[in-house]
């Protein structure tokens with residue numbers, strides 16, 4: 001069952017958080033359906049593991065024929081590996097960074113992405129959806145080189161892709177975080193390794209602080225909501241040292257240890 005993040009007579013935002021079995025090796029991931037005046041967009045549709053249930057779940061709220069867009073924050077497998085099946089099952093267009101325009105066709109059968117792609121330049125833009133629009137905001141290097149966040153001006157939700165993620169179960173992801181401090185241990189390790197640099201986080205925060213935000217909703221783990229928790233999140237990312245800030249010569253040594261032992265199966 002998806003969580004209803006927002007709904008009024010003409011507009012709705014749904015979050016699917018539990019389409020990946022907890023026994024899977026794959027990381028928990030959220031997928032989103034935004035509907036405005038009977039037109040829809042899926043944000044970060046995910047990989048093949050999520051496809052069947054997401055497609056079915058979507059049809060309970062919305063006809064797949066009315067899906068206008070698949071909107072991808074970046075081109076990782078947990079974001080868009082299901083592309084081929086979405087292109088087959090709907091007439092939606094893929095909206096993705098121009099940086100990935102010639103790489104994502106590798107996720108689909110030959111020629112299938114032709115005429116189905118809207119490549120977005122680094123500056124982002126405003127994408128018409130129904131009678132509203134989805135703002136496509138620059139979030140490059142957070143973490144991918146070509147990376148966007150999505151702001152819905154009706155619900156005032158900012159969808160932040162891999163920024164703000166926490167490592168949780170699908171059930172935990174349904175509980176919005178209202179106090180940031182106890183939540184930090186679930187976020188820190190990921191952000192230190194996957195976000196590229198403090199400089200980029202500060203540039204992003206200065207841009208995003210201009211928005212009126214009801215909720216920050218990441219692609220893994222729980223949404224962050226409430227004015228205090230959102231303000232604390234901005235403060236936290238602005239002070240976070242991560243990625244290349246933390247790498248030095250010790251991270252670039254010729255290796256000596258053997259690899260190749262199979263990991264024991266997870267239960």
Ligand SMILES: [Fe+2]
Nearest residue numbers: 074076143162
């Ligand atoms: Fe990613």
Ligand SMILES: [Fe+2]
Nearest residue numbers: 076078162219
């Ligand atoms: Fe991700």
